[in-house]
Amino acid sequence: WPLQISDYLAAKAPLGSQVSIRGWVRTRRDSKAGFSFINVHDGSAFDGIQVVADQSLPNYQDDVLKLSAGCSVEVSGELVKSAGKEQAVELQAQAISVLGWVDDPETYPVAKKRHSFEYLRTVAHLRPRTNTFGAVARVRNSAYQAIHRYFSERSFNWVNTPIITASDCEGAGEMFRVSTLDLLQVPRNDKGEIDFSRDFFADEAFLTVSGQLNGEAFCTALSRIYTFGPTFRAENSHTSRHLAEFWMVEPEVAFANLQDNADMAEEFLQTIFKAVLNECGDDMAFFAQHVNADAITRLQSIVDSEFVRMDYSEAITILEKCGKQFEFPLHWGVDLQSEHERYLAEEHVGRPVILMNYPKSIKAFYMRANDDDKTCAAMDVLAPGIGEIIGGSQREERLDLLDEKMDALGLKEDLWWYRDLRRYGTVPHAGFGLGFERLLNYITGLDNVRDVIPFPRVPGSALF
Numbered sequence: 001w002p003l004q005i006s007d008y009l010a011a012k013a014p015l016g017s018q019v020s021i022r023g024w025v026r027t028r029r030d031s032k033a034g035f036s037f038i039n040v041h042d043g044s045a046f047d048g049i050q051v052v053a054d055q056s057l058p059n060y061q062d063d064v065l066k067l068s069a070g071c072s073v074e075v076s077g078e079l080v081k082s083a084g085k086e087q088a089v090e091l092q093a094q095a096i097s098v099l100g101w102v103d104d105p106e107t108y109p110v111a112k113k114r115h116s117f118e119y120l121r122t123v124a125h126l127r128p129r130t131n132t133f134g135a136v137a138r139v140r141n142s143a144y145q146a147i148h149r150y151f152s153e154r155s156f157n158w159v160n161t162p163i164i165t166a167s168d169c170e171g172a173g174e175m176f177r178v179s180t181l182d183l184l185q186v187p188r189n190d191k192g193e194i195d196f197s198r199d200f201f202a203d204e205a206f207l208t209v210s211g212q213l214n215g216e217a218f219c220t221a222l223s224r225i226y227t228f229g230p231t232f233r234a235e236n237s238h239t240s241r242h243l244a245e246f247w248m249v250e251p252e253v254a255f256a257n258l259q260d261n262a263d264m265a266e267e268f269l270q271t272i273f274k275a276v277l278n279e280c281g282d283d284m285a286f287f288a289q290h291v292n293a294d295a296i297t298r299l300q301s302i303v304d305s306e307f308v309r310m311d312y313s314e315a316i317t318i319l320e321k322c323g324k325q326f327e328f329p330l331h332w333g334v335d336l337q338s339e340h341e342r343y344l345a346e347e348h349v350g351r352p353v354i355l356m357n358y359p360k361s362i363k364a365f366y367m368r369a370n371d372d373d374k375t376c377a378a379m380d381v382l383a384p385g386i387g388e389i390i391g392g393s394q395r396e397e398r399l400d401l402l403d404e405k406m407d408a409l410g411l412k413e414d415l416w417w418y419r420d421l422r423r424y425g426t427v428p429h430a431g432f433g434l435g436f437e438r439l440l441n442y443i444t445g446l447d448n449v450r451d452v453i454p455f456p457r458v459p460g461s462a463l464f
């Protein structure tokens with residue numbers, strides 16, 4: 001593979017080498033003395049490389065002086081010491097060929113100037129060319145790789161759970177239906193109900209909201225597994241924290257309890273933060289400069305210290321006593337809203353908090369009931385500025401107790417296979433789901449999940 005701009009900036013080729021680069025022009029400045037500085041990016045690093053082109057180039061007048069932001073070029077020349085302070089090296093061009101012109105430079109949608117995030121979402125196909133979205137893409141990739149490494153180093157197996165499913169894992173009724181039926185001629189049975197048996201599958205089919213239930217089937221055979229893939233929620237939420245399509249990482253560990261689960265969540269997040277700080281220094285420096293001044297220091301402080309753990313009941317007492325007026329009033333037994341989560345993480349603790357042992361009535365059927373008969377072995381990780389980034393639990397491994405829950409919700413028939421995991425060699429096990437985009441919001445300091453996923457899907461959005 002040829003070296004890229006990042007390699008030259010990192011001095012992987014000696015000064016004086018003959019090299020060639022390919023990329024896209026960001027800026028061009030011309031000097032009266034008959035030469036131009038062209039900043040060329042290829043996305044391999046936050047920075048581009050400065051190309052110096054002078055009028056001795058045969059196409060200086062015809063091509064170089066017409067280059068504008070977005071043009072693609074191939075430049076060959078000599079790596080020389082840079083006269084400026086910004087970078088160590090620059091490229092003294094001996095030949096520049098233009099691979100692609102920009103149609104109309106005046107209307108180039110991501111011309112170099114400050115654009116609002118709202119506007120950039122309308123040109124999601126071009127925003128990767130901007131500083132911010134290039135940095136997001138590299139940080140996202142670094143976090144993604146760190147996640148796979150974390151699990152692989154601890155003997156987890158990556159399991160690809162299905163996207164098309166019949167089960168509503170979270171029981172929130174927020175599933176997108178998958179169907180090949182003609183909406184105008186839906187087949188109905190004698191009772192007038194839609195006859196899904198005549199659809200593509202023998203069952204009603206939906207896009208998955210979580211890979212967990214299928215993940216548990218592999219966990220209770222391979223002991224340590226994780227899923228990492230897209231998940232879907234048809235929530236009509238127009239917030240900065242909700243996407244209709246988002247990526248979730250879901251580890252599931254046999255012979256583990258809630259404490260083990262919290263330990264894993266803590267070590268896991270610290271490992272990802274460490275990797276991003278190591279691998280994406282320039283990108284993180286950009287976020288610290290333009291988005292959130294303590295983007296780097298806060299990640300560093302989390303890597304270096306333990307998370308705070310707190311029971312739900314204690315959190316309710318703190319929230320009731322804090323004297324703050326919340327939009328949603330609170331008492332023991334209700335689910336926390338994002339304003340409460342943020343108060344706890346941001347103002348009360350100032351760092352991520354692991355909240356544990358929630359009332360069982362507000363949590364999913366699969367969570368393990370605690371002995372107090374009121375709470376279950378659930379945990380959420382709450383991050384300052386965002387709220388919940390991880391949701392997880394120890395799972396109910398006792399068939400009789402699981403059956404009670406499933407009976408009450410009418411799940412037993414559909415989830416017969418899930419009951420089998422308790423009928424045949426049941427074991428204690430626990431896991432969690434990390435919302436990958438919420439994690440990236442926390443890392444970068446950007447405050448909307450729409451700006452950390454390449455092509456956001458939200459209610460009413462155009463689909464690129």
Ligand code: 4AD
Nearest residue numbers: 210212242243246250389390391392431432433435
């Ligand atoms: O808390 P949730 O709903 O938990 C589950 O789905 C479990 N089955 C996970 C498990 O135990 N294996 O979702 C997990 C995380 C949330 O903490 C949040 O970070 C993220 O997924 N999330 C969303 N992210 C973006 N947009 C949405 N609409 C999201 N809904 C949940």
Ligand code: MG
Nearest residue numbers: 380388390391
């Ligand atoms: Mg949750």
